[in-house]
Amino acid sequence: MSKWALVLVSVLSSLYLSNAYKILFISPLPGKSHSILGEGVLTHLSRAGHEVTYVAAIIPDKPIKGVTVIDISSYVSLPSDFLNLKAIMDNTHRRDLFGILPSLTNLTGNVINNGPVQALLSDKTQQFDVVIAEWMFNEVFAGFSAVFNCPLIWLSPSEPHWMILQLVDEIPNPSYNVDILSGNVPPLTFTQRVMELGSQIIGKLLKIYISGIDQEIYEKHFVPHIRNRGYPVPPYEELKYNGSLVLSNSHVSMGIATRLPPNFIPIGGYHIDSVVKPLPKDLQKIIDDAKHGFIYFSMGSNLRSKHLPAEVKQDLLNMFGELKQTVLWKFEEDLPNRPSNVHILKWAPQQSILAHEKCRLFITHGGLLSTTESIHFGVPTVGIPVFADQFVNVGRSVKKGYAKKVDLSYTMAKDLKVAIQEMINDSRYTTKIKELSFIYHHRTVTPGQELVHWVEHVIKTGGARHLRTHALTTPWYQKVYLDLAIVLLIIIIAVKYLFSYICCSNGKKVSVNNKKKQN
Ligand SMILES: *[C@@H]1O[C@H](CO)[C@@H](O)[C@H](O)[C@H]1NC(C)=O
Numbered sequence: 335m336s337k338w339a340l341v342l343v344s345v346l347s348s349l350y351l352s353n354a355y356k357i358l359f360i361s362p363l364p365g366k367s368h369s370i371l372g373e374g375v376l377t378h379l380s381r382a383g384h385e386v387t388y389v390a391a392i393i394p395d396k397p398i399k400g401v402t403v404i405d406i407s408s409y410v411s412l413p414s415d416f417l418n419l420k421a422i423m424d425n426t427h428r429r430d431l432f433g434i435l436p437s438l439t440n441l442t443g444n445v446i447n448n449g450p451v452q453a454l455l456s457d458k459t460q461q462f463d464v465v466i467a468e469w470m471f472n473e474v475f476a477g478f479s480a481v482f483n484c485p486l487i488w489l490s491p492s493e494p495h496w497m498i499l500q501l502v503d504e505i506p507n508p509s510y511n512v513d514i515l516s517g518n519v520p521p522l523t524f525t526q527r528v529m530e531l532g533s534q535i536i537g538k539l540l541k542i543y544i545s546g547i548d549q550e551i552y553e554k555h556f557v558p559h560i561r562n563r564g565y566p567v568p569p570y571e572e573l574k575y576n577g578s579l580v581l582s583n584s585h586v587s588m589g590i591a592t593r594l595p596p597n598f599i600p601i602g603g604y605h606i607d608s609v610v611k612p613l614p615k616d617l618q619k620i621i622d623d624a625k626h627g628f629i630y631f632s633m634g635s636n637l638r639s640k641h642l643p644a645e646v647k648q649d650l651l652n653m654f655g656e657l658k659q660t661v662l663w664k665f666e667e668d669l670p671n672r673p674s675n676v677h678i679l680k681w682a683p684q685q686s687i688l689a690h691e692k693c694r695l696f697i698t699h700g701g702l703l704s705t706t707e708s709i710h711f712g713v714p715t716v717g718i719p720v721f722a723d724q725f726v727n728v729g730r731s732v733k734k735g736y737a738k739k740v741d742l743s744y745t746m747a748k749d750l751k752v753a754i755q756e757m758i759n760d761s762r763y764t765t766k767i768k769e770l771s772f773i774y775h776h777r778t779v780t781p782g783q784e785l786v787h788w789v790e791h792v793i794k795t796g797g798a799r800h801l802r803t804h805a806l807t808t809p810w811y812q813k814v815y816l817d818l819a820i821v822l823l824i825i826i827i828a829v830k831y832l833f834s835y836i837c838c839s840n841g842k843k844v845s846v847n848n849k850k851k852q853n
Pocket residue numbers: 480484485486568569572573576578796797
């Protein structure tokens with residue numbers, strides 16, 4: 335082929351591919367559910383023909399078309415007892431912000447400061463049209479958008495809450511918007527409102543402290559690359575509020591209706607494939623034989639059931655054995671003395687299981703993915719929340735009327751039995767979740783289409799500046815009109831002085847006049 339033909343081919347192909355964008359996507363958390371969310375994003379962007387560079391703590395099992403993986407799995411890890419069930423039951427691990435934030439800040443630093451990522455940052459041939467970063471209590475990934483001089487999109491794994499909303503809009507009112515780690519569900523009581531205000535204030539102070547550490551990470555590991563590329567170095571405090579959009583793994587059918595700014599796009603459910611995969615043969619057989627339907631029990635993929643204390647395991651087995659229904663228990667180890675209706679699944683195709691019409695009940699830790707899937711497929715739940723947003727997720731499910739909550743404890747088998755029996759014998763729970771499932775599915779476009787549309791929108795409009803509200807840039811003292819209050823105060827004081835001056839000096843004049851008359 336002649337040189338000109340080659341040029342022609344490359345020009346034509348670049349025209350043809352002109353809608354293909356280059357996207358950098360950071361998925362920092364070495365947790366299975368986060369990798370499921372990450373791979374959902376990859377699937378949709380890849381199907382839309384875009385090229386994605388995926389910085390990931392868990393790499394996809396199979397290669398995905400158009401996706402280049404930067405494997406950081408050997409650099410990032412969470413503390414070993416971070417998600418250990420027994421440690422949580424014995425209360426040896428802090429589940430609040432003070433426990434989570436430092437671990438995550440440490441992790442974020444490791445996501446940036448390692449060979450492969452630093453090589454990507456210093457490689458001047460690498461250019462991106464947009465950076466998508468999973469928000470994990472930390473904004474330092476905004477540095478990627480400064481290095482590549484392109485817009486930034488946050489991917490938020492949970493329902494809207496103040497810490498993420500403040501990045502693109504403003505802090506919502508705590509009297510009806512709860513913290514991500516809270517178990518409260520509006521309408522709030524007096525005490526709950528005070529608690530929520532307290533969480534915001536403490537959280538804000540803690541974030542200010544952590545932000546100092548983030549700024550150091552930014553200066554050290556991003557700024558040299560920004561300079562190297564000859565781009566302006568934005569101050570960290572500006573950069574972290576410069577995200578174009580939040581793609582939020584949430585939907586009003588699962589959460590609580592909240593006012594959202596125009597740059598906050600709920601795409602909850604995008605990780606669920608529209609085609610349900612068939613069940614494996616052995617599982618299909620178990621389910622076919624389940625005359626009274628079946629109950630599915632899974633504590634998610636991060637929480638290892640093997641950390642459950644032995645006596646709790648045995649109580650659970652005994653209790654399940656007393657049920658009519660077949661029980662599918664996702665568990666990583668074989669259990670001896672298993673009743674005949676209880677089946678252990680080391681690996682469970684959760685979506686295909688929940689999609690089955692015989693699935694009567696889902697016992698879950700209440701992670702957002704499981705909560706989403708229960709609504710997607712319309713299966714009522716018993717929630718045993720353990721960690722992070724699971725409390726608020728389960729709290730909402732209970733309030734919505736399709737779930738019951740059981741506390742993780744040494745006596746949970748007993749409580750679980752009561753909950754299971756009540757739910758199996760009362761059709762209201764199923765009716766309720768079918769209603770919500772309808773709301774969930776009744777959207778103008780699928781969440782996957784929404785995702786692709788908004789990523790492209792940000793790129794095509796150079797960062798979607800038109801979606802930013804002035805709530806972000808108006809200082810708080812202006813929002814509460816503190817400046818007006820001060821001006822009024824000054825006027826009142828001034829008027830008061832003026833009056834006392836006028837009346838006093840009048841008084842003097844009067845007395846002078848009087849004196850004159852007397853003379
Ligand atoms: C914020 O983002 C926009 C577009 O995405 C960009 O043009 C601008 O330079 C960024 N500002 C800062 C301070 O990073």
